[in-house]
Amino acid sequence: MPLLFYRAYSIILIPNWMRNLSVLLLGCFILFLINGYSQDIDGLNSKHERWEYILEDTGDVLQIALPVSAGIMTLIKKDYQGTKKLALSYGTTLAVTYSLKYLTKKERPEERNHFDSFPSGHTSSAFSGASFIQRRYGWKYGTPAYILATLVAVSRTEAPDGYHDGWDILAGAAIGISSTYLFTKPYIKEHFDIGFSAGSETYVLSITYKF
Secondary structure: OOOOOOOOOOOOOOOHHHHOHHHHHHHHHHHHHHHOOOOOOOOOOOOOOHHHHHHHHHHHHHHHHHHHHHHHHHHHOOOHHHHHHHHHHHHHHHHHHHHHHHHHOOOOHHHOOOOOOOOOHHHHHHHHHHHHHHHHHOHHHHHHHHHHHHHHHHHHHHOOOOOOOHHHHHHHHHHHHHHHHHHOOOOOOOOEEEEEEEOOOOEEEEEEEOO
């Protein structure tokens, strides 16, 4: 019976635009937000400036866009283990954040009569996404992600009247980052993939190398 060994070398390249898809998505979110901005600013006598409302809305978008972008990156890279790790870390972030809100019952600034200030949910969500990107894929992607997460934190204190104080956002950032580091390790790309198949008179061994 003849024995045939077949070697297949394939190069799998991901275009740069796909690698930077998360950054493009974040940019589109921000541009859409600013261009379509139509929020009421409490009339002509408002004590707040327009940029404060834009900052607030930008934080609202980015707190979701960062973890969503992290998830998209795992799918683009076919890093399905990373997808699971993100789900675990982000789920932990939300669970800890809202448990602490319920337990501490800290009143929000400006006498808003809401007792869910500690910690900042927007900040914990944003830093969960940003820290995952950095921890899993390195500072090349992590640096801009952390900058955007910091913008979210600023928006929670500097937006109209301020929804949180400094302790709230520091706690939120700490929860997001800690949850990521609890579950996530750096991504190590597998370069080799070996497969084997057999027919009636043929045996095929395939070796795929990914750059």
